[in-house]
Amino acid sequence: MNTKALHKISYGLYIVTSKKGDKINGQVANTVFQISGDPVTIAVSINKQNLTNEFIRDSKVFGVSILAQEAPLSLIGQFGFKTGREVDKFASISYKTGNTGVPYLTDHILAYLEAEVIQEVDAGTHHIFIGKVTGAEVLKEGIPMTYAYYHQIKRGSVPKTAPNYTPEQTERKVIMEKYVCTICGYVYDPAVGDPENGIAPDTSFERLPDDWVCPVCGAGKEEFEKEA
Numbered sequence: 001m002n003t004k005a006l007h008k009i010s011y012g013l014y015i016v017t018s019k020k021g022d023k024i025n026g027q028v029a030n031t032v033f034q035i036s037g038d039p040v041t042i043a044v045s046i047n048k049q050n051l052t053n054e055f056i057r058d059s060k061v062f063g064v065s066i067l068a069q070e071a072p073l074s075l076i077g078q079f080g081f082k083t084g085r086e087v088d089k090f091a092s093i094s095y096k097t098g099n100t101g102v103p104y105l106t107d108h109i110l111a112y113l114e115a116e117v118i119q120e121v122d123a124g125t126h127h128i129f130i131g132k133v134t135g136a137e138v139l140k141e142g143i144p145m146t147y148a149y150y151h152q153i154k155r156g157s158v159p160k161t162a163p164n165y166t167p168e169q170t171e172r173k174v175i176m177e178k179y180v181c182t183i184c185g186y187v188y189d190p191a192v193g194d195p196e197n198g199i200a201p202d203t204s205f206e207r208l209p210d211d212w213v214c215p216v217c218g219a220g221k222e223e224f225e226k227e228a
């Protein structure tokens with residue numbers, strides 16, 4: 001069996017949200033899909049260890065914010081590499097709540113859905129929640145983020161900005177080494193820099209400020225290793 005075959009499955013990228021009492025939480029998920037059109041039902045698969053799983057089981061409602069392709073890495077890091085048990089993930093995020101009371105993001109998403117759970121399937125490490133959609137809205141037109149695109153950005157192979165490479169810059173790109181975050185796998189590519197956080201292209205890892213942190217997971221420079 002070659003499990004690499006699984007890597008050929010394509011996915012989107014979403015923030016799945018829920019609530020418990022007056023608390024709200026959300027997490028990054030790539031497994032959201034429509035099941036049927038009448039009634040409109042969708043499914044999400046959520047790890048049992050995650051707080052969002054606990055919230056969905058408690059409130060029986062969940063929301064899906066559909067990320068736009070230009071969503072910043074820091075947003076995905078906020079919802080993907082932190083736990084709602086330790087931080088309030090929505091503290092610095094602008095959001096609204098739908099008719100079920102679950103939050104949805106208002107920035108960097110194209111659309112949102114919210115649903116009431118009609119069935120819960122125990123799938124070992126995960127629960128699959130099947131929900132009847134009670135609300136849905138398109139916020140703006142654009143290209144949805146895919147799981148593959150996100151990994152390309154994280155690898156530095158799709159620059160978030162499109163720097164105009166001169167031959168000289170290309171040469172420096174070869175000389176300057178990439179560094180990998182040992183926590184989340186983000187790759188710092190000096191040729192690209194970290195424009196979201198004010199680091200211009202052609203900034204070597206060594207020249208990054210001491211207080212620079214991984215734009216995905218927030219780890220410090222000391223957590224980075226030279227790419228092999």
Ligand code: FE
Nearest residue numbers: 181184214217
């Ligand atoms: Fe990281």
